[in-house]
Amino acid sequence: xxSGAIFVENIEKVFPPTHxxxxxxxxPFSRPTQRALQSVSFRVESGESFAILGANGAGKSTLLxxxxxxxxxxxxxxxxxxxxxxxxxxxxxxxxGFHSGAEVGFYTRLTGRQNLQFxxxxxxxxxxxxxRRIAETAGRVGVTHALDRQVRTLSSGTVQRxxxxxxxxxxxxxxxxxxxxxxxxxxxxxxxxxxxxDDLINRHGTTLLFASHSLTEVEALADRVALLHAGRLLFxxxxxxxxxxxxxxxxxxxxxxxxxxxxGERAESxx
Numbered sequence: 093x094x095s096g097a098i099f100v101e102n103i104e105k106v107f108p109p110t111h112x113x114x115x116x117x118x119x120p121f122s123r124p125t126q127r128a129l130q131s132v133s134f135r136v137e138s139g140e141s142f143a144i145l146g147a148n149g150a151g152k153s154t155l156l157x158x159x160x161x162x163x164x165x166x167x168x169x170x171x172x173x174x175x176x177x178x179x180x181x182x183x184x185x186x187x188x189g190f191h192s193g194a195e196v197g198f199y200t201r202l203t204g205r206q207n208l209q210f211x212x213x214x215x216x217x218x219x220x221x222x223x224r225r226i227a228e229t230a231g232r233v234g235v236t237h238a239l240d241r242q243v244r245t246l247s248s249g250t251v252q253r254x255x256x257x258x259x260x261x262x263x264x265x266x267x268x269x270x271x272x273x274x275x276x277x278x279x280x281x282x283x284x285x286x287x288x289x290d291d292l293i294n295r296h297g298t299t300l301l302f303a304s305h306s307l308t309e310v311e312a313l314a315d316r317v318a319l320l321h322a323g324r325l326l327f328x329x330x331x332x333x334x335x336x337x338x339x340x341x342x343x344x345x346x347x348x349x350x351x352x353x354x355x356g357e358r359a360e361s362x363x
Contacts, residue, residue, distance in 0.1 A: 097266050097299040098136035098159065103168035105129040105154050105323075128154040130323045131168070138265075141293055141300040143314035145347060150320040152303035153192075156270050159301070160190045173265055189259035189267045193274030196255055200244035204235060204254050207243060208261060215262040225261055232291055233257040234283075249280035256284075260292065267292060269302035273309060285312050307343050319350060326350045 107126040129151045136142040144152045157163040159172055161181040170177045173187035198207050205226060212222035230236045235253045238246050243254070252275065259267060272288075273281035289312065292298040304310055310317060311331060319327040319334070327334055327350055331343055340346035 096135040097138045097140070097173060098142075098301055099169075099171040100135070100155075100159075101133050101169045103129055103132045103155070103158065103170055104166045105151070105158065105163065106166045128323050129158075129165075132320070132323070132325045133168075134318050134325065134328050136299060136301055138299055139293070139297045141289075141313050141315045142302075143310045143317045144301070144303040144320060145310065145317050146303075146320035147351070149322070151323040152320060153270055155320070156190070156268050156301070156303060159184075160188055160268055161185060186262070187265050189262070189264035190270075191256050191259040191267070191272055192270040193252060193272045193276075194270065196251055198243045198251070198254070201242055203240050203242055204230075204246070205239040207254070208239075208258060211258050212261055217262065222261075225263075226257075229257045229261055233260075233287065248275045249277065249284075252276055252280075252284065256287075260298075264298070266299045266301070269300065269304075271304060272302060273304075273306065281306070281309070285309055289313055311343065319347060321351045321354050324354065326354055 105128040107128055109125065132151070132155065134142075144155065146152050154163065158165050158177060159170060161177050161184050164178060172184045175183035175187065177184050199210070202210075208226045208230075209219075209222055212226065217225065226239070227236075230239055233253045233256055235250060235257055238250050238254060243251060246254070252272070256272070259269075269288075273284050276284060288300065293300055293313075300313065302309075302313070314331065316328065316330050317334065318325060327337070329337075334346045334350075335341070335343060338346040338349040340349060
């Protein structure tokens, strides 16, 4: 068992092609593949807030989905709260809460309360315990007013808060967020970040691993960051260390330098 809340060692993920011809179907070893992650390794300590940076297609969402047991890695090992994502997926799911800004997944004709009751049952919470946690979590997240309204009538910001309430309903020790403020306006996004930082991280000691394109979000929440590019890990450390290793004045400049350098090396290595 590895130490830390999240442990990732040499994780690789290869996807088969979406469409193949008859010849490729008959000769599977000749099929082209998409390598989404290449030997990625890092550790997130308990109570730490850790951000994954990278452009679209870098492998951020793929990595998060492996850690939530929604995808199986092709190679490598990953543990969450001491449980292996392949051998102990049920234990991992108990330890993890997951929220994505792109995939809400609610039954929109049901109320917020009915949705949370449904997902509470999936978490094996009794009706009494579910009712208590729904009331408590809705108050913490700020969606009490929306519990008895149909989800389709709610604003996008309220739906995102409801999704976060669903993610923390079972009091997970590890919270995974994928672009959590993607569809929120600047004020709603700032309020969302404030709740995650003040309530979940500082007050309840939740371990946070999140992917984001927003450097404002990363600088507000992250203790350390990992930079992915084309499925490869280019850097892991603090934002100050990221800027220092490239002699850059900003996080954006540091990322641009590392990604540009990696893109050049990759182009040179190709025949």
